[in-house]
Amino acid sequence: MSNYSPVILLSIFCIGLLNACGLNNAPQIDFPDSNDIDYSSNRRASYNFDCKTPSSINLGIISDEYYPNQYFLNQMKVKEAWKILLNENKCFGNNVKVTVVDSSIDAKHEDLDKNMDISGSYNFITGVSGSIAEPQKNHGTSVAGIIASGANGFGVVGIANKSRIQSYNLLNNNTDANKLIAMNTSGDVSNNSWGPSDRYPILETINSNLKIGIDEGIKNGRDGKGTIYVWAAGNGGKNYNNSNYDGYANYRKVIAVGALTTQGTQADFSEKGANLLVSAPGDAIYTTKITPQTFINNDCNGINCRYTKTFNGTSAAAPMVSGVVALLLEAKPSLGWRDVRLILARSASKIDSSNSDWKQNGDGLWVNHQYGYGLVDAEAAIKLAKNWANVATEVSYTTSQHYTINNKIEYTTPANSVDFTLSIANGQTNLSSLESVELIIDSDHSYWADLTIVLISPQGTKSVITETHLCNQQCSSQNGQSLSGFVFSSARLIGENPIGNWTIRIEDGFKKDSGTVNKITLNLHGT
Structure with a gap:
């Protein structure tokens, strides 16, 4: 005995009657139970690759x-x-x-x-x-x-x-x-x-x-x-x-x-x-x-x-x-x-x-x-x-710097960016080949979307972290938005040596809001 419900049986009967009477312009309906309906009928023949050979x-x-x-x-x-x-x-x-x-x-x-x-x-x-x-x-x-x-x-x-x-x-x-x-x-x-x-x-x-x-x-x-x-x-x-x-x-x-x-x-x-x-x-x-x-x-x-x-x-x-x-x-x-x-x-x-x-x-x-x-x-x-040889155990290194002078970030005419520098000397870390870098900026700037922030590696590669952009008033400190504590990242520095001077360049692109940079942290990862 078929497992179809009475409703489905009645529907099948009605479709068959329509076809028998030549009323085959009526919409054709397939039912969704994949255990009962052969979806592959009237379609190209199936095949299946055998992964044994x-x-x-x-x-x-x-x-x-x-x-x-x-x-x-x-x-x-x-x-x-x-x-x-x-x-x-x-x-x-x-x-x-x-x-x-x-x-x-x-x-x-x-x-x-x-x-x-x-x-x-x-x-x-x-x-x-x-x-x-x-x-x-x-x-x-x-x-x-x-x-x-x-x-x-x-x-x-x-x-x-x-x-x-x-x-x-x-x-x-x-x-x-x-x-x-x-x-x-x-x-x-x-x-x-x-x-x-x-x-x-x-x-x-x-x-x-x-x-x-x-x-x-x-x-x-x-x-x-x-x-x-x-x-x-x-x-x-x-x-x-x-x-x-x-x-x-x-x-x-x-x-x-x-x-x-x-x-x-x-x-x-x-x-x-x-x-x-x-x-x-x-x-x-x-x-x-x-x-x-x-x-x-x-x-x-x-x-x-x-x-x-x-x-x-x-x-x-x-x-x-x-x-x-x-x-x-x-x-x-x-x-x-x-x-x-x-x-x-x-x-x-x-x-x-x-x-x-x-x-x-x-x-x-x-x-x-x-x-x-x-x-x-x-x-x-x-x-x-x-022929890839797996990379060695990951090495991580963190460096940070506090800033108390020349740390004001505000709109100027003409536009003027402020550079903050962190230096890593030879012997400070065993890292020699970067895979990723994280950037954390402690700042009290009241509208972070005004800022363009660029991270510049010791070898001169620039990572644009943020760009001045419209934000429909959603990016203000009053709405709980703050640079402080947020972790940005760059994947652009694969293979670079981290030794040398790192520059964080910040420019304020809009009037009104301003702030200071108090601390910058870099988390470096690689081998």
Whole structure:
């Protein structure tokens, strides 16, 4: 006996009657229970790569419907990376676990169901592990599709299409306590296509529980090699926002990712910042979305209703990087979290080459506030990783300086900046090669958005930390906004030697508000 309910049986009878009577212009309805309905009927034949013998896999048989539309696979040289892995008997990120911290994922989706790690997932609505909530929004499903949609004849192909997806639907119940849980997973990679609101360009301090969770994941994840945290840089570019104002995306232990257009230039919504590590496509992305409850002619604006062709934002760019990281970890599982960061930076492609912001840092690496070190290059990253020697234990060094004279910051005509200097002499630290720098300024300036702050390394590399910008009166000390205590970061100084004079140059670009700088602290990290 069929398991259909009386309502569904009646509907099927009615549809059959309409067809029998020649009334086949009526809308055709599919029902959503994937256990009862064969979604693949009347569609191209499915296939499934066998990772038992990767070297025998023929990429030429990939025939997923929208595979030709996934331009980013070419832009990031993902197909070339696949070929390298297959030749080394590796297989599309096989069994690398990627935690998608987002809204809930459609675990029954035809393109995702085979790659879902339900036992490793967590339902924040019920507080139950090994469970996935029914999705209400497309976002998490679209993010997951970029990473791990199967190469199976359906829809789209994920960058790491043999990786395992864990659904952590934090955005369905985003409490402080849940943030701590969400950052502590069994996943190898944690994708975070979310962050504070981009409405106003204000300072957003990282949540303390979330920071603790990341620190624990870095220390204990992947058997001590560290979970890889990938973070969307932010979509507030049109609102004068800068990714460095976001304490989530600018945390030195995450990989901040900017978004590109289909032409490979900065998307206008993508936030720039000295904290950006790399960029990836984030415009007109074909990916999965929630399987709708009903289908009308199985067509949604010219595309199958289970998919979208308009997913965009740094939300789309971040999972591009997570997918590449999954490939990288399959290629070389021994890589530590810092090794992954360095490999991505050193193998990235310089794009939009006429952009005037491209500068070589003291180690000869090209870097740009809009792009970080450039477009993620999967092929180059895999090749670089092959003979990569893991970096030594991290060395950190903190230096600070109090200022009592010539420390006034105010608007002047003509414009005049004030330089503050911190010096590191030979022998003061064992650090010789930087990986990241944090800047903390203790200041009583009453409107920080008036200020342009530039950090200049001993080798002359400039990191623009803040820029004078409009803030709709949201950035004043009266609204609780203050430079003091906020941690800015720069990822632009990879490979540089920290010895010498550091300059912090500050200029006030608007009248009325003023203040003093009392103390500046630099936290330097590397080897």
